[in-house]
Amino acid sequence: MAPSSPPPPPSPSTSTSSSPLKGEGRKKEGLGWIEWIRGWLYVIHEMLFQRILASHLQNPLPLPPVNDLTCIVTGSTSGIGREIARQLAEAGAHVVMAVRNVRAGSELIQKWQTEWAGKGLPLNIEVMELDLLSLESVVRFAEAWNATSRPLNVLINNAGIFAIGEPQKFSRDGYEEHMQVNHLAPALLSILLLPSLIRGSPSRIVNVNSVVSHLATFSVKLVL
Numbered sequence: 012m013a014p015s016s017p018p019p020p021p022s023p024s025t026s027t028s029s030s031p032l033k034g035e036g037r038k039k040e041g042l043g044w045i046e047w048i049r050g051w052l053y054v055i056h057e058m059l060f061q062r063i064l065a066s067h068l069q070n071p072l073p074l075p076p077v078n079d080l081t082c083i084v085t086g087s088t089s090g091i092g093r094e095i096a097r098q099l100a101e102a103g104a105h106v107v108m109a110v111r112n113v114r115a116g117s118e119l120i121q122k123w124q125t126e127w128a129g130k131g132l133p134l135n136i137e138v139m140e141l142d143l144l145s146l147e148s149v150v151r152f153a154e155a156w157n158a159t160s161r162p163l164n165v166l167i168n169n170a171g172i173f174a175i176g177e178p179q180k181f182s183r184d185g186y187e188e189h190m191q192v193n194h195l196a197p198a199l200l201s202i203l204l205l206p207s208l209i210r211g212s213p214s215r216i217v218n219v220n221s222v223v224s225h226l227a228t229f230s231v232k233l234v235l
């Protein structure tokens with residue numbers, strides 16, 4: 012995903028080429044004016060009205076019992092993922108926190124177990140190491156999970172980064188970090204966990220995304 016910028020006015024030099032995968036020397040396509048304005052309206056609408064439109068909902072939303080579900084939640088040591096993991100566990104799911112900081116994950120589990128004591132059975136929650144900045148770590152995680160032969164019902168690809176204004180950085184695998192953490196590694200994880208997801212069918216992969224994706228541009232460069 013690339014940060015948005017106003018697209019240049021349509022001109023013959025930026026119009027769609029008849030052979031889209033020519034690669035070298037081809038200008039990066041921007042969004043058309045209409046898509047760009049529509050994208051911004053969507054983002055502004057979310058920013059202004061999300062809370063108002065959701066104000067009638069209970070917070071947290073009560074979940075039905077999900078005792079039969081096994082869910083892997085990536086990036087569950089903070090933010091949205093942390094809340095997803097806790098609420099799913101409290102609703103009875105078997106939750107696997109897939110996190111890069113195993114110690115922080117274990118400390119959270121201890122805290123949640125203590126807070127939950129006396130309200131029901133102990134939470135069925137565990138932590139496994141996953142660093143999306145390393146494709147080797149993704150493979151290791153999937154191998155460790157698949158070795159258990161346990162069915163997986165829900166994979167929640169929540170972990171993500173958004174380092175605005177920072178210098179561009181690359182992973183050891185050679186990919187731009189946002190590209191790897193937000194897209195490539197979750198895609199690899201999803202593919203490697205497919206056998207387990209199929210065993211847990213009907214199963215789901217949930218990708219936590221951003222409305223800003225409406226402003227993304229995408230270009231393909233084919234190196235022959």
Ligand SMILES: NC(=O)c1ccc[n+]([C@@H]2O[C@H](COP(=O)([O-])OP(=O)(O)OC[C@H]3O[C@@H](n4cnc5c(N)ncnc54)[C@H](OP(=O)(O)O)[C@@H]3O)[C@@H](O)[C@H]2O)c1
Pocket residue numbers: 085086087088089090091092109110111112141142143144145168169170171172173192219220221222
């Ligand atoms: N909050 C928003 O307003 C918003 C808006 C649009 C989209 N989103 C998306 O929602 C998701 C969660 O956002 P959030 O606001 O909850 O973010 P957050 O609080 O920064 O949490 C991100 C989580 O991702 C984990 N993570 C980062 N790099 C990782 C890596 N290399 N390997 C494994 N885990 C990694 C972090 O781990 P550590 O705890 O170890 O740092 C953290 O647990 C993200 O995908 C984000 O793009 C959020």
